[in-house]
Amino acid sequence: MGDSSTRIRALTVDAVAAAASFVARPSVAERWDDASALDGMTVGALAAHTLRAAGATIAYLDRTEPDAQLDGEPLTAATYFHAAIEAPIHESIRAVSAEEAAVGVEVVAADFVALVDRLRDRLDAEPVDRMIEALGGRPISLDHFCRTRLVEVLTHLDDLAASLGEDRPSTDPDATAVVIEVLVGVARHVRGDWEVVRALGRSERVAEPVFPVL
Secondary structure (H helix, E strand, O other), X not given: OOHHHHHHHHHHHHHHHHHHHHHOOHHHHHOOXXXXXXXXXXXXXXXXXXXXXHHHHHHHHHHOOOOOOOOOOOEOHXXXXXXXXXXXXXXXXXXXXXHHXXXXXXXXXXXXXXXXXXXXXXXXXXXXXXXXXXXXXXXXXXXXXXXXXXXXXXHHHHHHXXXXXXOOOOOOHHHHHHHHHHHHHHHHHHHOHHHHHHHHHOHHHOOOOOOOOO
């Protein structure tokens, strides 16, 4: 496995481990049914959604044969999110998350811990050029999908901390840099490069908000 591939996969596992550790905190159990920092989601629903997002890597790997012939232009991490926002499942996230939180904090927290080892073993075993089938049957490389998981897991870890009024757990700065890169990439894809430049340096000349992108 190449160095860059090894690194992005290790960062993904570390991010999931940080989220699993946070969800196991007593304060999460105490506030499980309280409103979270995200509109329409409880703390429990947010934790369950984060678990689902983290586990999607294994789910996508399981449903895509290693030698599958996937048609279409491969998605990048940025174009994946643009497609995800328009996908039908986006509208049902709150309902699905609430349903999956109903099993209780002990189950969700235990599943999160178990996922860390499963994910580490699976990512270590997959080749550098592994492709998976994503939204609408479109292909995406495993490493680009790992980048999407870093965005999901780390932003929701921040959401969980904000929901409880606690400090965000420390995570690898390299992972944060990937999150920034992907989110700026989404903005570039949706709004164009110069709108992003103006949003960052000349916001008075931006006709419509460029950020947030999700």
